[in-house]
Amino acid sequence: MVRQPSKKLRKNLFGGGAVVVLAALNAPAAVSFAEARYHAYKIAQPGYQRKYGSWRQVDVPSEYRVNAIHAALLRTGKVLLIAGSGNDQKKFDSGTFETVLWDPRNDTFKKIPTPEDFFCSGHAQLPDGRLLVAGGTARYEILDGQVRKAGGGMRVKNESPDKAVTLRKGTVFRSPSGVEYVSRFDVTVPRAKREFEVSYTGSGQMKPWRTKVTAAEARVFVEAREEGPQALTTEAAQYEIVGLEGADADNVYGLAQRLTTEKQDFQGIKGAYEFDPRAERYVPVAPMKDARWYPTLVTLDDGRVLAVSGLNDVGDVVPGDNEIYDPATRKWSRGPSRYFPTYPSLFLTKGGKLLYTGSNAGYGPADKGRAPGLWDLEKNTFTRLGGLTDPDQLETSSSVLLPPAQRQRLMVLGGGGVGESPKSTARTSIVDLSLADPSFRDGPALPQGTRYLSSVLMPDDTVFTTGGSRQYRGRGGSDVLKAQFYDPRTNGFTEAAEPTVGRNYHSEALLLPDGRVATFGSDPLFDDKDDTRLGTFEQRIEVFTPPALHRAGATRPVLGEGPEKVDGSGRVTFRTADADRIATARLMRPSAVTHTTDVEQRSVELGLTKGSDTVTVDVPKDRTLVPPGWYMLFVTDRDGTPSEAKWVRVG
Structure with a gap:
């Protein structure tokens, strides 16, 4: 038993x-x-950090945590983090626009009054160290199925050559059938253009003067007063403006064709400002002619800034109407016409042409304006460049002008399909503009397909790449917690320490004056791998310290006293006790980055003359290589250990 x-x-x-x-x-x-x-x-082990580097999260007090949509390094060494409404409809509706200034030397923060919604604006460094910020958000998108009132673009005509007309927000436009639409923004229509025509008889006698008047035009977004199918139209019609009388009623009217309840995209603003790094405030300047949301601003060789693309005041991609900002007059003028999708990556190259790498941030048709090429601004001609692998996966890719800038080699890294495509590519590709017939050739592949990759030029001529995600906005928990260095000399990647914070859409990375790299932002659609919990914006700041700064016994070369401006011969001299060990010198332009787009950063090789206790650097005089402005001057020793940067003004 x-x-x-x-x-x-x-x-x-x-x-x-x-x-x-x-x-x-x-x-x-x-x-x-x-x-x-x-x-x-x-x-955390010293041996690991000497080989791969290390990451550290910055302790950001809760009152200074913002949705960092844009990041720019100022000539004071501080970093401007621009959120605007931060992709937050509630903050937009309440008029809560945010900017925070971070000082990485002591991790202190300051809130900056923000006059307009700079969410999805463009920015560029100006010659005097100010930061130009232009464009932003006038209206948030309304998705398909959520639009309740018919709306769309209204063309407002003015046939009077005697005066311009301003129509305030809330102006009513009435259709021939009596349906009324309300404007959502102010709009000013210039005077009509008056021209005098001269003609002659067969015997050569001049006939009496004839006057020709060409109506002026402006656009404004309108929305039906009431819901219902009576407001839907796809037929062209003329609309009277309620409240205008007499000659004004005859001369000023609206024209519209499509007023629907289809998805309504984001709409841009015309506002432009300079951020003064000394006064630490925004200073208004003349507005742009076109409203722009998602524009690229690129600095030209004379210090002026070209504004390209963006969604306009009715939510359409600006159809090639580009404009140029002159910091001397603080006004805008017409630029060469060419269409690009939003946030195109445009780089100033030797000789003054702009290289469009094909990298962009999205809006626009899949078959228009996406092919890379060289744009001659003076002739307004565009020469396509072939050879690019996965040319249908350039959206959300990263692009850099490889160091040093004199070699004129540009690199495209990663990217994905247009829109919410699940495609992503591990492709990197390089074009050498010094060749007679340049075309892209594949470089080493990334560890995996990656969108939203951040790429940062380093003082030792490597490119530090980090973050991104395999899928659109990190869907499926696809953030890539990897980092690596690309070395142009060996055309290969080497592993770096892994970040602890995921970065995808609306993330940024930039080089700090002490040689570290700071990363910000990320705006995932979801916070879990099953895509069931809505995402929250990443407000943590994480800083990478490269291996060279961890080497045992390594001491950094130090630049001492010296001028802040390059002299007329292109030279600048600093006192130093480390002259004998300094091997290279680089001028590095500070970043202004958003949406994986950073066309400001560049690294310029400098001539080097060493004395017993001085070092003199020679800066190229070619402003297409070194656009005027403030730069970080780094020197490195024979082991690749960089100094802390000195700020130097060129031009």
Whole structure:
């Protein structure tokens, strides 16, 4: 007979079994916890950091945490983090626009009054160290199925050559059938153009003067007063403006064709400002002619700034109407016409042409304006460049002018399909503009397909790449927690320490004057791998310290006293006790980055003359290589250890 265990024994066995079962159930979590602890231990070891570098999260007080949509390094060494409404409809509706100034030297923060919604604006460094910020958000998008009132673009005509007409927000336009639409923004229509025509008889006698008047035109977004199908139209019609009388009623009217309840895209603003890094405030300047949301601003060789693309005041991609800002007059003028999708990556190249790498941030048709090429601004001609692998996956790709700038080689890294495509590519590709017939050639592949990759030029001529995601806005938990260095000399990648914070859409990275790299932002659609929990904006700041700054016994070369401006011969001299160990010198333009677009950063090789206790650098005089402005001057020793930067003004 089999003896049964006692009640006490059965209880103990059951309890022990429960422990075994619970241990089995919790084994994956326990293993994961142990792995995380070991990983944290491993990456904290000096040997690991000397080889791969390290990451540190910045302690940001809660009142200074913002949705960093834009990041720009100022000539004071501080970083301007621009949120505007920060992709937050509630903040937009309440008029809550934010900017925070971060000083990485002591991790202090300051709130900056923000006069307009700079969410999805463009920016560029000006010659005097100010930052130009132009465009932003006038209206948030309304998705398909959520539009309740018919709306669209209204063309407002003015046939009077005697005066311009301003129609305030809320102006009513009435259709021939009596349906009324209300304007959502102010609009000013210039005077009509009056021209005098001269003609002659067959005998050569001049006929009496004839006057020709060409109506002026402006656009404004309108929305039906009431919901209902009566406001829908796809037929062209003329609309009277309620409240105008007499000659004004005859001369000023609206024209519209499509007023629908289809998706209504974001709409841009015309506002432009300079941020003064000394006064630490925004200063208004003349507005742009066109409203722009998602524009690229690129500095030209004479210090002026070209504004390209963006969504306009009715939510359409600006159809090639580009304009140029002159910092001397603080006004805009017409630029060469050419169409690009939004946030195109345009780089100033030797000789003054702009290279469009094909990188962009999205809006616009898939088959228009996406092919890379060289744009001659003076002739307004565009020469396409072939050879690019995965040319249908340039959206959300990263582009850089490889160091040093004199070699005129540009690189495209990663990217994805148009819109919410699940496609992503590991492709990198390089074009050498010094060749007689340049075309793209594949470089080494990234570890995986990556969109939203950040790429930062380093003082030792490498490119530090980090973050991104495999899918659109990190869907499926696809953030890439990897980093690596690309070395143009070996055409290869080497591994770097892994970041701890995921970065995808609306993220940025830039080089700091102390040689570290700071990363900001990220705006995932979802916060879980199953795409069931809506995403939250990433407000943490994480800073990468490169391996060279961890090397045992390594001391950084130090630049001492010296002028802040390059002299007329292109030279500048600094005192230093490290002259004998300094091997290279680079001028590095500070970043202004958003949406994986950073066309400001460049690294310029400098001539180097060493004395017993001085070092003199020679700056190229070619302003297509070195656009006027403030630069960080880094020197590195023979082991690749960089100095802290000195700020130097060129031009």
